[in-house]
Amino acid sequence: MIATALAAACRLISGATIEWQCDPNADAQRIYFGNHSSHLDFIIIWSALPARLRRLARPVAGRDYWAHGTVRRYLASRVFHAVLIERGHACAAAADHLAAARASIQHMADAMGDRHSLIVFPEGTRSLTGEVGQFKSGLYHLSRARMDAELIPVHLENLNRILPKGEVLPVPMLSRVVFGPRLHTSVGEDKHEFLTKARAAVVQLRTMS
Amino acid sequence: MTVGDDTALLGLVAGVLTLLVLASVIGWILSRRITTGAGRATVENINARIRAWWVMASLFVVALAAGTGTSILLFSLISFLALREFVTLAPTRPGDHRALFWSFFIVTPLQYYLIWIEWYGLFSILIPVYVSIFLAIRTVLAGDTERFLERTATNQWGLMICVYFVSYVPALHMLRIPGYEHQNAKLMFFLVLVVELSDVLQYVWGKSIGKRRVAPSISPRKTLEGLVGGIVCATAVGAGVWWATPFAPGAAALMALVVSAMGFAGGLIMSAIKRDRGVKDFGAMIEGHGGILDRIDSLCFAAPVFFHLTRYFYVP
Numbered sequence: 001m002i003a004t005a006l007a008a009a010c011r012l013i014s015g016a017t018i019e020w021q022c023d024p025n026a027d028a029q030r031i032y033f034g035n036h037s038s039h040l041d042f043i044i045i046w047s048a049l050p051a052r053l054r055r056l057a058r059p060v061a062g063r064d065y066w067a068h069g070t071v072r073r074y075l076a077s078r079v080f081h082a083v084l085i086e087r088g089h090a091c092a093a094a095a096d097h098l099a100a101a102r103a104s105i106q107h108m109a110d111a112m113g114d115r116h117s118l119i120v121f122p123e124g125t126r127s128l129t130g131e132v133g134q135f136k137s138g139l140y141h142l143s144r145a146r147m148d149a150e151l152i153p154v155h156l157e158n159l160n161r162i163l164p165k166g167e168v169l170p171v172p173m174l175s176r177v178v179f180g181p182r183l184h185t186s187v188g189e190d191k192h193e194f195l196t197k198a199r200a201a202v203v204q205l206r207t208m209s
Numbered sequence: 210m211t212v213g214d215d216t217a218l219l220g221l222v223a224g225v226l227t228l229l230v231l232a233s234v235i236g237w238i239l240s241r242r243i244t245t246g247a248g249r250a251t252v253e254n255i256n257a258r259i260r261a262w263w264v265m266a267s268l269f270v271v272a273l274a275a276g277t278g279t280s281i282l283l284f285s286l287i288s289f290l291a292l293r294e295f296v297t298l299a300p301t302r303p304g305d306h307r308a309l310f311w312s313f314f315i316v317t318p319l320q321y322y323l324i325w326i327e328w329y330g331l332f333s334i335l336i337p338v339y340v341s342i343f344l345a346i347r348t349v350l351a352g353d354t355e356r357f358l359e360r361t362a363t364n365q366w367g368l369m370i371c372v373y374f375v376s377y378v379p380a381l382h383m384l385r386i387p388g389y390e391h392q393n394a395k396l397m398f399f400l401v402l403v404v405e406l407s408d409v410l411q412y413v414w415g416k417s418i419g420k421r422r423v424a425p426s427i428s429p430r431k432t433l434e435g436l437v438g439g440i441v442c443a444t445a446v447g448a449g450v451w452w453a454t455p456f457a458p459g460a461a462a463l464m465a466l467v468v469s470a471m472g473f474a475g476g477l478i479m480s481a482i483k484r485d486r487g488v489k490d491f492g493a494m495i496e497g498h499g500g501i502l503d504r505i506d507s508l509c510f511a512a513p514v515f516f517h518l519t520r521y522f523y524v525p
Binding site: 015017128158161164167169171172173174 | 289293294296297301303306309310313314492493
């Protein structure tokens, strides 16, 4: 109930035009990966999904932000069914860091179970300009752990203008969400090659308009 | 006053209803007759437009019938959505964020609140004077000089067109015309009817006999035949419904002529903006029409002129 109302409100506020270049209703488990420029990003992708798939889609979000405060915790656990992960700390030793990253990937792969999809932002942080930054390697390792899932690139346009990094109040502008065609990958693919290809798949959705 | 008490207003509503039924029947016949080729797409677009007209006309009539407050609310919502379409195309930067927030959530409601409390003095200068000064200050405080002039000017003009000009439609409620007290809903009806009908008739005339293009560099679809046919017919309709206005038949014709011409100019100006920004429509909110701003472009530029002409000649 709350989820449906929230999704409708999100679509209204963001004035989002939604475009699908793959089957929106496919039953496959998916990893939606998109460019990140606003706190609204995952809510917009989530609200753009058909209601049935929305219930099965879980955004990956930072525990440091979403586990604080009653409302945030309620939204994260009950409405979005978010997968909360620890974000890397700069002060942590390299070995700990690696172990923590491995644990996060495993946590995400497990969270998909046999019916859920994930929404991830491989840049790891929000872009200030709307340009798509370099992808972190998390998406690569996640895709290796779940070779069975479909990789779907998503491009979000104008969200950085609606709610830019550092602002609390949104300005209502029109936005656009494009779900691209499935990105294919093979078992032995090189990490760097894969990440470049994945980023290009998101960027080219913008230039198509 | 309610719609039921006023036979003139009922007459106007009945007239619009007849037009819509007629349009729907013609659209239905066209869709049966033309089933292939490029004509098919045109017919489908026409039928989508007619369906959208049903919705828009119903909203307008219901808001008008429900009273002054509802029509103010309707137009404040239209302003909000139109401003959103405008700002989306504006060259804004992060430094504009706070100023834009003010435009949407403080300035727009305040402008319509002033109409509700009938504070004409502040209503008429709020956006051109105070807001233009205040928002420039707010933007300069953000410290970003990149394209500063272009950004502040564009945001200000967005407020002028989408909020200030549009608010002149419900502002007609504020006019106190002797012998026409509490009947200003019909004045609003007259303005919107003539302007929108002029738009539609320009389209119809242009599609059926249009040949000579009147502004090829701005809007290739506007033709001289459409322009003359549309304005002449809308003027005739305006004169024909003089009984619903405080104007004599001749004056009603003149008013209709002026607002039709302003509407045409408004359409051209908004087309020039779209061309400049490289888009075909401002949005996709209304099926077959494009965005809200694509539908109200002519009304924006007609409403302030209509208001002030009426105020100058009919309000003592």
